Amino acid sequence: MAGVRLENVWKIFGGFEAVKDMNLDIKDGEFMILLGPSGCGKTTTLRMIAGLEEPSKGQIYIGDKLVADPEKGVFVPPKDRDIAMVFQSYALYPHMTVYDNIAFPLKLRKVPKSEIDQRVREVAEMLGLSELLNRKPRELSGGQRQRVALGRAIVRRPKVFLMDEPLSNLDAKLRVKMRAELKRLQKQLGVTTIYVTHDQVEAMTMGDRIAVINQGQLQQVGTPEEVYDRPANTFVAGFIGSPPMNFMSASITEEGFADFGEFQLKLLPDQVEVLEEAGLIGKEVIFGIRPEDVYDAFFAQVKIPGENMVRALVEIMENLGGEKVVHLRVGDVALVGKFPAESKVSEGEEVDIVFDMKKIHIFEKGSGKAIF
Ligand SMILES: Nc1ncnc2c1ncn2[C@@H]1O[C@H](COP(=O)(O)OP(=O)(O)OP(=O)(O)O)[C@@H](O)[C@H]1O
Ligand SMILES: [Mg+2]
The missing domain is CATH 2.40.50.100 (RNA polymerase II/Efflux pump adaptor protein, barrel-sandwich hybrid domain)
Structure with missing residues (x-):
C-alpha cells in the first residue's frame, strides 16, 4: 500500500491548461474524492496518476517512488505503477463468465491456478458474487456487473485504486446501495483510493477527504465537514450543498x-x-x-x-x-x-x-x- 503525492503538477494540451499547479497529498489508505464540474480536469488528473498521461510539469509520487517528472525524464509506465483503475464504462468480457472476468488480470500475470482460484473466490465472497461465478455478464444486473468490474480491480491487490465515476451508469437506488458497499469495501481493504465524481452527494457520503477542483485548479482539500462548514471560497460554497448556498x-x-x-x-x-x-x-x-x-x-x-x-x-x-x-x-x-x-x-x-x-x-x- 502507498499514498499518492502530486507536487506542482500541470497538464497542458496544446495551449490549454487542463490541470494547473496541482498539489495533493493523499495518505496511505485514504479515500480521496476529486470533485468538480464537467471539464475541470478530474479525469486528466487521474490519468496522470495512472500513467496514461504524462504531466507537462511537476512530480507525481506513489509511495516514496517518483513515477513521473518530465524535467528529470522520469516516467514509470502504467503496468509498473501497481494501480488498478475502474472506469464509468467498465468493459467486461462478454464471452467470459464472472469467474473468468475476475481471474483475468491474474492469468495475465501468470499467477498459479490454485492461487487464482482462492483469490477469485475470496473476492467474489466479499462482493456477494459467489452464487454468480458461472454467469455471463449479459445475465447480470447493472449493479452486479459493476461489482464484477470492481472484483477484477480488487483481485490484483494493487497499491492504489483509481475510480472514475464508477457508479454513474447505475440507477439512483442502486447507486445509493453501491456507494455504501464501496465505502465499506474500501475500509475493509485499506487500499488508498482516488475517486472521481461530479456528484457532491457521493463526495460527501464516501470521502475521507474531498479535493474540490474548478477549471483545472484545486480550490480546497478537506473532510466533508470542513468543505461544507468552512468553504474556502464562493465556488466551493456554491458547489457543495443542495439547494446551494x-x-x-x-x-x-x-x-x-x-x-x-x-x-x-x-x-x-x-x-x-x-x-x-x-x-x-x-x-x-x-x-x-x-x-x-x-x-x-x-x-x-x-x-x-x-x-x-x-x-x-x-x-x-x-x-x-x-x-x-x-x-x-x-x-x-x-x-x-x-x-x-x-x-x-x-x-x-x-x-x-x-x-x-x-x-x-x-x-x-x-x-x-x-x-x-
Ligand atoms: N487529449 C486532450 N486534448 C485536448 N484537450 C483535452 C484532452 N483531454 C482532456 N482535454 C480537456 O481538458 C479539460 C479537462 O478534461 P477532463 O476529462 O479531465 O475533465 P473532467 O473533469 O474529467 O470532466 P467530466 O466530468 O466531464 O468527465 C477539458 O476541457 C477537456 O476538453
Ligand atoms: Mg471525466
Whole structure:
C-alpha cells in the first residue's frame, strides 16, 4: 500500500491548461474524492496518476517512488505503477463468465491456478458474487456487473485504486446501495483510493477527504465537514450543498450590521471583529447562508426581531414531502429557505424568516475568498 503525492503538477494540451499547479497529498489508505464540474480536469488528473498521461510539469509520487517528472525524464509506465483503475464504462468480457472476468488480470500475470482460484473466490465472497461465478455478464444486473468490474480491480491487490465515476451508469437506488458497499469495501481493504465524481452527494457520503477542483485548479482539500462548514471560497460554497448556498450582496456597517438595502442583519461580535481585522467595515462583501440556516420564524429557536428576523414574500414553494424548499423575496433580495414539512407557508403570502447568524459566511467581493 502507498499514498499518492502530486507536487506542482500541470497538464497542458496544446495551449490549454487542463490541470494547473496541482498539489495533493493523499495518505496511505485514504479515500480521496476529486470533485468538480464537467471539464475541470478530474479525469486528466487521474490519468496522470495512472500513467496514461504524462504531466507537462511537476512530480507525481506513489509511495516514496517518483513515477513521473518530465524535467528529470522520469516516467514509470502504467503496468509498473501497481494501480488498478475502474472506469464509468467498465468493459467486461462478454464471452467470459464472472469467474473468468475476475481471474483475468491474474492469468495475465501468470499467477498459479490454485492461487487464482482462492483469490477469485475470496473476492467474489466479499462482493456477494459467489452464487454468480458461472454467469455471463449479459445475465447480470447493472449493479452486479459493476461489482464484477470492481472484483477484477480488487483481485490484483494493487497499491492504489483509481475510480472514475464508477457508479454513474447505475440507477439512483442502486447507486445509493453501491456507494455504501464501496465505502465499506474500501475500509475493509485499506487500499488508498482516488475517486472521481461530479456528484457532491457521493463526495460527501464516501470521502475521507474531498479535493474540490474548478477549471483545472484545486480550490480546497478537506473532510466533508470542513468543505461544507468552512468553504474556502464562493465556488466551493456554491458547489457543495443542495439547494446551494444563498449569496447576497451586502455592505458591512460601522454599527456591525450586514446591510442589504431593504433590511439589515446584526452580526455577532466576533464576526465584526474578524471583519474589522480584514478591513471590511464600510465595504461591500458577499454574504452567504445555506437554505437550512434560514428558518420559518415559527419554528426557530432563537429569534431577535430587528436583529435576525425579516418579513419575506413566499414566491415559490416546493413541497418535497419531508421538507419544503421555499423561494423567498425581501425587496430586491431573493433567497431560498429549507423549512420543515409542518411549515404553514403558501405561495403569495408573507412569512417571518430568521437567519441563524452563527452559520453565516462572508466572502470577499471579487476574489470570492472566504473571510469566515
Ligand atoms: N487529449 C486532450 N486534448 C485536448 N484537450 C483535452 C484532452 N483531454 C482532456 N482535454 C480537456 O481538458 C479539460 C479537462 O478534461 P477532463 O476529462 O479531465 O475533465 P473532467 O473533469 O474529467 O470532466 P467530466 O466530468 O466531464 O468527465 C477539458 O476541457 C477537456 O476538453
Ligand atoms: Mg471525466
